[in-house]
Amino acid sequence: MLNFTSVCKDYGSRRALDNLTFDIQAGEIYGLLGPNGSGKTTTINLICHLLEADQGSITLMNQPLSDKTKVWLGVAPQENLLYRSLSCQENLDFFGKIYGLGRKKCRERIDWCLDVVNLTNRAHSAVDTLSGGMQRRLNLAIALIHQPKLLILDEPTTGLDLETRHDLWQLIETLRAEGMTILLTTHLLDEAQRLCDRIGILKEGVLLQQGSLAELRQVIPAQEILLLKTPAEDQAIAQATRLGWQHRRYGQELVFWLPESLELREILALLDPIPVESISRQAIQLEHIYLELVQSKIQ
Ligand code: ADP
Ligand code: MG
Numbered sequence: 603m604l605n606f607t608s609v610c611k612d613y614g615s616r617r618a619l620d621n622l623t624f625d626i627q628a629g630e631i632y633g634l635l636g637p638n639g640s641g642k643t644t645t646i647n648l649i650c651h652l653l654e655a656d657q658g659s660i661t662l663m664n665q666p667l668s669d670k671t672k673v674w675l676g677v678a679p680q681e682n683l684l685y686r687s688l689s690c691q692e693n694l695d696f697f698g699k700i701y702g703l704g705r706k707k708c709r710e711r712i713d714w715c716l717d718v719v720n721l722t723n724r725a726h727s728a729v730d731t732l733s734g735g736m737q738r739r740l741n742l743a744i745a746l747i748h749q750p751k752l753l754i755l756d757e758p759t760t761g762l763d764l765e766t767r768h769d770l771w772q773l774i775e776t777l778r779a780e781g782m783t784i785l786l787t788t789h790l791l792d793e794a795q796r797l798c799d800r801i802g803i804l805k806e807g808v809l810l811q812q813g814s815l816a817e818l819r820q821v822i823p824a825q826e827i828l829l830l831k832t833p834a835e836d837q838a839i840a841q842a843t844r845l846g847w848q849h850r851r852y853g854q855e856l857v858f859w860l861p862e863s864l865e866l867r868e869i870l871a872l873l874d875p876i877p878v879e880s881i882s883r884q885a886i887q888l889e890h891i892y893l894e895l896v897q898s899k900i901q
Contacts, residue, residue: 676750
């Protein structure tokens with residue numbers, strides 16, 4: 603569906619994207635993750651043909667990007683793009699006309715879009731009277747008005763409360779079930795883990811790793827993560843190292859990578875006589891993989 607091959611983009615002497623190669627398959631949700639300044643927005647602006655790549659090639663549906671390929675994209679920007687005094691229906695109608703939809707087609711699409719984002723009963727309400735979550739859903743509906751082939755969601759739930767985020771997640775999952783292909787950028791790891799079929803992790807314009815969560819798990823050669831609180835950290839690290847357990851520090855937290863699944867009592871026996879204040883095991887999460895790739899390790 604979308605292909606990036608060895609794409610470089612510089613702003614003056616600053617390299618924003620360095621040899622970026624990735625592809626998005628039809629029907630999947632691809633998540634682009636990365637800290638601020640890693641190149642996510644630059645990637646979106648290239649796809650939208652607002653910027654030109656300095657090197658490499660980008661194709662959408664096997665065609666080089668052009669003004670023509672733009673109409674295959676639906677973009678829900680990070681900042682809502684809505685006319686606040688117009689109703690939901692009027693906003694959708696405005697954007698439908700921009701895309702040149704005929705009157706009948708436009709009406710059909712408005713009904714479909716309002717339904718999918720669950721705003722049919724607020725069709726005639728002015729944007730100003732809607733809650734933050736409803737406005738966010740309308741922002742997304744507008745991106746769908748012209749039946750795009752690729753939907754781009756830039757930080758779709760940033761700044762929303764937890765309940766509203768869950769609503770949006772359900773909506774995105776509904777769209778996937780309808781067969782929509784989605785590129786999503788986020789810095790929220792739980793969001794990426796829940797929604798994305800594949801994830802690419804960007805840092806300073808370089809794609810550090812990409813794949814499904816199962817593939818990304820290979821970054822950490824362990825079965826589980828052990829969190830340990832002890833007054834004798836140096837001693838614990840030395841003992842764990844002898845056992846072949848690598849360690850990391852995530853902020854204040856000391857963790858070990860367990861190469862095999864062990865019962866807690868087996869772990870305690872192996873750590874004996876180290877004093878243990880608290881101990882727990884955790885499955886490997888995207889968060890751990892992300893930290894491993896993006897943060898410099900303190901060993
Ligand atoms: P992200 O969206 O992941 O936060 P961006 O794509 O916005 O990252 O930025 C990538 C890098 O390019 C950053 O170092 C940023 O400062 C730089 N950058 C982005 N836009 C411009 C611009 N218009 N002019 C100069 N530098 C830019
Ligand atoms: Mg950005």
